[in-house]
Amino acid sequence: MGGVFEGFVDQVKKNAKAWKEWFDLETPEMSPMPCGFDKSLDKFQALLVCRIFRNDRCVNAIKNFIMDRMSDIYVKSPPIDYEKIYKQSTEKTPIIFILSPGADPQNEV
Numbered sequence: 180m181g182g183v184f185e186g187f188v189d190q191v192k193k194n195a196k197a198w199k200e201w202f203d204l205e206t207p208e209m210s211p212m213p214c215g216f217d218k219s220l221d222k223f224q225a226l227l228v229c230r231i232f233r234n235d236r237c238v239n240a241i242k243n244f245i246m247d248r249m250s251d252i253y254v255k256s257p258p259i260d261y262e263k264i265y266k267q268s269t270e271k272t273p274i275i276f277i278l279s280p281g282a283d284p285q286n287e288v
Contacts, residue, residue: 183219183220183224184224187216190213190214190216194213194214197213197214198213198232200213201213201232202232202233206236206239207229207232207233207236208225208229208233208236208239208240208243209243212225212228216228222244222247222248223244225240226240226241226244238280242254256282
């Protein structure tokens with residue numbers, strides 16, 4: 180191992196309490212990493228650290244990465260014309276929405 184991750188494991192061991200606090204955060208991908216790693220790692224490398232510690236937060240971390248590198252247009256859902264969908268539905272043709280992981284339809288309901 181080498182490069183930017185040189186001594187990473189030792190730093191985690193020495194600062195286990197700080198890393199545990201970071202791990203326990205609701206949104207660690209949005210918070211600074213212990214030991215200054217948020218400053219020494221680029222966004223992709225920070226994404227790798229998130230993948231190691233909090234795999235459950237990777238979808239959001241990847242969205243943040245895409246928004247940072249490209250644009251938020253790539254992570255936003257296209258607008259839905261609910262009136263048009265409703266008019267096309269009948270008792271024989273129901274409306275079915277398939278949600279992808281990380282989708283939050285709460286604002287639309």
